[in-house]
Amino acid sequence: xxxxxxxxxxxxxxxxxxxxxxxxxxxxxxxxxxxxxxxxxxxxxxxxxxxxxxxxxxxxxxxxxxxxxxxxxxxxxxxxxxxxxxxxxxxxxxxxxxxxxxxxxxxxxxxxxxxxxxxxxxxxxxxxxxxxxxxxxxxxxxxxxxxxxxxxxxxxxxxxxxxxxxxxxxxxxxxxxxxxxxxxxxxxxxxxxxxxxxxxxxxxxxxxxxxxxxxxxxxxxxxxxxxxxxxxxxxxxxxxxxxxxxxxxxxxxxxxxxxxxxxxxxxxxxxxxxxxxxxxxxxxxxxxxxxxxxxxxxxxxxxxxxxxxxxxxxx
Amino acid sequence: xxxxxxxxxxxxxxxxxxxxxxxxxxxxxxxxxxxxxxxxxxxxxxxxxxxxxxxxxxxxxxxxxxxxxxxxxxxxxxxxxxxxxxxxxxxxxxxxxxxxxxxxxxxxxxxxxxxxxxxxxxxxxxxxxxxxxxxxxxxxxxxxxxxxxxxxxxxxxxxxxxxxxxxxxxxxxxxxxxxxxxxxxxxxxxxxxxxxxxxxxxxxxxxxxxxxxxxxxxxxxxxxxxxxxxxxxxxxxxxxxxxxxxxxxxxxxxxxxxxxxxxx
Numbered sequence: 347x348x349x350x351x352x353x354x355x356x357x358x359x360x361x362x363x364x365x366x367x368x369x370x371x372x373x374x375x376x377x378x379x380x381x382x383x384x385x386x387x388x389x390x391x392x393x394x395x396x397x398x399x400x401x402x403x404x405x406x407x408x409x410x411x412x413x414x415x416x417x418x419x420x421x422x423x424x425x426x427x428x429x430x431x432x433x434x435x436x437x438x439x440x441x442x443x444x445x446x447x448x449x450x451x452x453x454x455x456x457x458x459x460x461x462x463x464x465x466x467x468x469x470x471x472x473x474x475x476x477x478x479x480x481x482x483x484x485x486x487x488x489x490x491x492x493x494x495x496x497x498x499x500x501x502x503x504x505x506x507x508x509x510x511x512x513x514x515x516x517x518x519x520x521x522x523x524x525x526x527x528x529x530x531x532x533x534x535x536x537x538x539x540x541x542x543x544x545x546x547x548x549x550x551x552x553x554x555x556x557x558x559x560x561x562x563x564x565x566x567x568x569x570x571x572x573x574x575x576x577x578x579x580x581x582x583x584x585x586x587x588x589x590x591x592x593x594x595x596x597x598x599x600x601x602x603x604x605x606x607x608x609x610x611x612x613x614x615x616x617x618x619x620x621x622x623x624x625x626x627x628x629x630x631x632x633x634x635x636x637x638x639x640x641x642x643x644x645x646x647x648x649x650x651x652x653x654x655x656x657x658x659x660x661x
Numbered sequence: 662x663x664x665x666x667x668x669x670x671x672x673x674x675x676x677x678x679x680x681x682x683x684x685x686x687x688x689x690x691x692x693x694x695x696x697x698x699x700x701x702x703x704x705x706x707x708x709x710x711x712x713x714x715x716x717x718x719x720x721x722x723x724x725x726x727x728x729x730x731x732x733x734x735x736x737x738x739x740x741x742x743x744x745x746x747x748x749x750x751x752x753x754x755x756x757x758x759x760x761x762x763x764x765x766x767x768x769x770x771x772x773x774x775x776x777x778x779x780x781x782x783x784x785x786x787x788x789x790x791x792x793x794x795x796x797x798x799x800x801x802x803x804x805x806x807x808x809x810x811x812x813x814x815x816x817x818x819x820x821x822x823x824x825x826x827x828x829x830x831x832x833x834x835x836x837x838x839x840x841x842x843x844x845x846x847x848x849x850x851x852x853x854x855x856x857x858x859x860x861x862x863x864x865x866x867x868x869x870x871x872x873x874x875x876x877x878x879x880x881x882x883x884x885x886x887x888x889x890x891x892x893x894x895x896x897x898x899x900x901x902x903x904x905x906x907x908x909x910x911x912x913x914x915x916x917x918x919x920x921x922x923x924x925x
Contacts, residue, residue: 511776515769518758518779522766525755529763532714532753533822534740534770 364608374578390449395553396560420553428542668722741771744823753819756808813844
């Protein structure tokens with residue numbers, strides 16, 4: 347009984363986490379589902395977003411401006427990966443890994459800006475000392491300071507903006523690039539440019555998620571982004587599996603990634619209450635994603651066999 | 662309209678897989694020429710079309726379209742001048758996008774893609790009319806994902822996309838080879854119609870000698886990376902499959918000029 351009660355008590359926090367990671371999942375959706383690229387930059391750019399935002403806030407910047415700078419920093423990270431991939435011909439996965447590794451060093455430096463030591467592995471933020479847009483401390487509050495309000499609005503704004511963008515000529519050319527590069531080039535689309543653009547937009551969103559996460563959780567640590575890509579994929583896949591049949595519109599597909607993230611965090615909260623250590627979560631997440639990625643493969647095998655059987659009986 | 666001069670291309674140069682696909686190709690097409698291209702497997706037909714389309718850079722020679730030197734222009738920049746239909750029906754369309762979205766992408770070939778709407782209401786009406794002419798029942802399925810269409814439907818759609826903005830040059834790379842005979846005939850008929858209507862300068866590769874003779878005003882044959890036969894005008898009109906086989910034997914000095922060599 348106690349466990350169930352504590353689970354319900356921690357639900358608002360899980361929803362808050364889910365909304366923030368939902369923004370990140372939308373970023374992953376753009377590269378993984380639309381561009382058909384697995385972009386590993388995100389493990390680094392999530393932390394970069396958090397680092398830039400946290401540093402600027404501790405230096406007394408306006409939190410909105412800090413958020414904007416975090417987005418720009420993430421976009422630059424995406425630009426680097428994009429150029430490594432297109433201009434330098436490095437396979438997308440490797441390009442992402444290279445940027446991610448480089449960002450590790452860079453993030454340690456960013457967090458030490460304005461500090462006496464050359465590098466720093468964590469930064470603390472507190473609603474008492476810093477002006478924060480979202481903080482998990484007020485997640486059960488009934489007032490306007492409840493972070494869930496702002497997070498829901500932020501997610502809605504991101505989805506609306508992307509829905510508009512992917513309906514434009516430029517956005518359509520990005521979708522065509524992921525769907526069929528040959529066709530896109532034959533129709534005069536510079537697929538290198540669209541890939542870079544997709545990576546820039548995606549990592550901008552991931553950094554935004556990192557910036558929100560740093561404020562919400564009250565700290566930014568160098569390890570924050572480790573395995574972020576897998577959590578993002580988990581959210582995308584959970585959302586797809588659960589809502590594929592009902593959500594056909596593009597905006598709803600993005601929403602399903604956010605819902606996937608929220609469900610992911612609810613499940614995580616539950617298993618933590620069941621006695622798992624938080625350090626076990628990466629194992630669990632990896633297992634969940636592996637299983638869901640394997641399902642289509644096994645489904646295909648299974649259904650092919652069935653079709654053959656049917657074919658024989660009709661022959 | 663098209664000028665290909667001394668074009669050479671070798672793949673995997675310096676390796677055991679070295680393959681010289683084009684050994685100095687010269688080709689001039691007048692405005693409105695409809696040229697069919699035949700030749701055995703590995704003769705360099707597709708390589709020639711890909712060289713013109715700019716899929717990769719050529720080793721030597723120059724290519725110009727309508728007086729514009731495109732030799733060093735990237736594939737997507739050349740697309741401004743060229744409409745293409747591929748052998749593989751999967752290659753010419755974006756499967757995960759709707760019919761109207763594919764058409765809207767094609768309608769903007771060679772233009773800057775901006776933040777304007779990807780497709781307008783006026784366009785939708787136009788596409789509906791165009792699809793009606795194709796007579797494949799696609800006019801009522803504008804928002805259907807292209808991945809759900811049959812190979813023939815996809816090729817017909819690709820043809821429409823290639824010619825939606827009048828191209829200076831239309832490249833057809835065995836675009837009916839993957840279709841069943843009935844569908845192939847229908848797509849070929851649509852090709853003939855659209856080429857005639859807009860008086861398009863066209864290069865069409867085919868494996869079918871009959872089609873090569875029946876269509877177009879000029880026929881070229883390729884062998885080992887070179888154009889070995891070029892027949893046009895009255896000669897082309899009176900050409901028979903037997904003539905073609907005999908001519909092939911003379912030109913290449915091969916006594917084994919049989920169907921197999923030509924039809925692969």
